[in-house]
Amino acid sequence: MNIIRSLNLHRVKAPLKATTKEEVLRELIDLLVEDNAITNGQEAYAAVLAREQKGSTGLGEEIAIPHAKTTAVMEVAMAVGVAPNGVEFASLDGKPAKIFFLILANPEYSSLHIEALSEIASITRDEQFRVEMLSAKSSQDIMDALKIGG
């Protein structure tokens, strides 16, 4: 699958207003709620928070990929945000995270969930992509960074 295809200008945000991990999760989930991608924001938030409590999804290199299985989403949905000032996310390298990919998947779509996470993991290994994301000042900048040729 191509999870990027599920994105639109309403599901990406730069800059995020959030200054804490919990606020980041809520802000990204709110994007999906407002765009009708998920039916129950509170259920989705609880699922993501429960996953974070098992271990942070802050991977280091200023990137975090919070994710969870939840019936609040029909199949797989993603929201992307950039917080230029960084947010403490208990990342592996101990540094604040700035680029966030929230991925939610219905438990019946685990294969697509894996594909989506794998796709994002692949994209985020590209240093040029990270640089472009970190300089994003608008939702359109994020969309441009996610596509070849902008």
Place this chain on the structure above:
Amino acid sequence: MMKITPKILVYIDGTEEALTAMRYAVYMAKIHQMELYGIHVINTKALNDLVNAKIFLQMEQAEYLNDMQADAHKHLDELIHLAERKGVPVHPLIEEGDVYKEVMHAIKQEQVDILVLGELSPIRTRRDDQHNDMERLVRNAPCSIFLVKDKKRVNHLYSSI
């Protein structure tokens, strides 16, 4: 001369595009009297990569593997159901590993003549060339390939048989 029944393999991954490809594959198998195969690959390579990249916890790995195995059966059951409704027998294949490698292996193992894939996504992302198994199969599969487009038309064809 002995008549050879061509073999057709449809790749199934649970996407809307794959569902359309399944319908078209059933249509082709029925109309052209082809032997129909369906393959779903449980992407354990991606799962292992996610654990290695620390995106997944070890405890998540086993849980997701179970879910993915259930997914595989569900998706192949969809194909069997679609085919049965049209009286077309199916050889379902479930493999685990790297999607690209396993599909390539099945093509060779079963001596498949035509691989049927769902439409490729129109938006291409960075590193897509390396990541997208479908694009790699299109480039490298040793058999002919059908890329299925136009869901409405395919639904019409499927309903017509």
